[in-house]
Amino acid sequence: MDQAINAINWFEIPVSDFARAKKFYSNILNTELFETEMNGRTMAFFPSANGGVGGSICQGEGCEPAATGTCVFINGLEDLDNVLSKVVPEGGQVMMPKTNIGDEAGNIAYFIDTEGNKVGLHSMQ
Numbered sequence: 001m002d003q004a005i006n007a008i009n010w011f012e013i014p015v016s017d018f019a020r021a022k023k024f025y026s027n028i029l030n031t032e033l034f035e036t037e038m039n040g041r042t043m044a045f046f047p048s049a050n051g052g053v054g055g056s057i058c059q060g061e062g063c064e065p066a067a068t069g070t071c072v073f074i075n076g077l078e079d080l081d082n083v084l085s086k087v088v089p090e091g092g093q094v095m096m097p098k099t100n101i102g103d104e105a106g107n108i109a110y111f112i113d114t115e116g117n118k119v120g121l122h123s124m125q
Helices: 018-029 080-087
Strands: 010-014 034-038 041-045 054-059 073-075 093-100 107-112 118-123
Touching (some): 018 041, 018 054, 018 080
Parallel strands (some): 010 054
Antiparallel strands (some): 093 107, 107 118
């Protein structure tokens, strides 16, 4: 694989209750998710810049939430504490608090969203 490209170019987080999940992610990330219907699925897109890696929440056939399997890490922006402080009030559960993984690599955390998905967060601070 060419090292000049991203290994990931799209992700989908499956949800059961679309409205609840959209509210959860919009509120913890302090952003608006753009909603659309595509190929029999209801989706809401996370923001991405300049053609960068993007993703969505999705509801429809084959979209089953899970706390096991592949884990997607969402950009926690400046500081994970800002996002993590909203997870529990919005109905999620913090599984691993902000944890430093090295000065060069930043910090990670894990949470369970309102749908039962295990999701990671990453930031440099």
